[in-house]
Amino acid sequence: MLSKKTKYAFHALTYLAENQDKGAVLIQEIASSKNISHKFLENILLELKKAGILGSKKGKGGGYYLIKKPEEITLAKIIRLLNGPIAWLPCVSLNYYEKCSDCPDEATCNMHIIMCQVRDQTLAVVENKTLSDLITSNN
Amino acid sequence: MLSKKTKYAFHALTYLAENQDKGAVLIQEIASSKNISHKFLENILLELKKAGILGSKKGKGGGYYLIKKPEEITLAKIIRLLNGPIAWLPCVSLNYYEKCSDCPDEATCNMHIIMCQVRDQTLAVVENKTLSDLITSNN
């Protein structure tokens, strides 16, 4: 299941994508529009900024804005950033790889093979869907 | 990520499948063979029994055994039982459906559509793989 953090991130990004003409948007505006705690959203937007997805402007008239085009931001990127690994096992993760303690040999582990398939099927969707697929008013 | 509980279940089921000729197998035998805490494994096997996957025999010479053929036990069933929903959103889950609080309308929610695709791609794998695909000595 996706965490609330992840869902909030999608909501915020969607809002920003739909209001790109506005320039910098206040955290508060996103928070109240999407029913998210201001301070919690603050952390999320900061993470998205550090990941190079959002830009920000401080002081009066400041706020957050998209730094990339919506069609360049894949769902996979957001999910990995805020939700963690997409794979079901660490030994199968492309971005968060870790050796499985219980599995003696990945090459011969049947679980490993199947979990690779699950991962690839999932990635086939979320690597090819972007923020632009989430926007409703898609002019 | 799959929980330890789920991984332990797969290990135990694999062991039972590979030792079907033995009849009832002690919890302790599985636990020490697969390096799992006896008591923790006890809970897991009990759940698998209640789900109709395992049978048990009490008293001396007792233990657990598979009640179904390995090729009848899908990975999806085990994962749902011990790990919970396979879907990434409650509003997309086939077995654990719940309305999303934030999503106003499922029919028009773009996230909903994409998450259905993710779910279906995942199920395409785990509904068609069974315990027999995890066994090494597959005579």
Place this chain on the structure above:
DNA sequence: CACAAAACCTACAAACTTAGTAGGGTAATA
């Protein structure tokens, strides 16, 4: 320049989930 606005940052707290433990109850077998 001073003030206010708004992002930035660190640390903490509460709630929930997962992992594992404790200890006795119950049924079957020898």
Place this chain on the structure above:
DNA sequence: TATTACCCTACTAAGTTTGTAGGTTTTGTG
């Protein structure tokens, strides 16, 4: 009838998620 081994409930410890508190820094404006 004693032993074995599953059955059951409840609890604890650890970790993660979710959210809060409070101050710092930057920037625009009068």
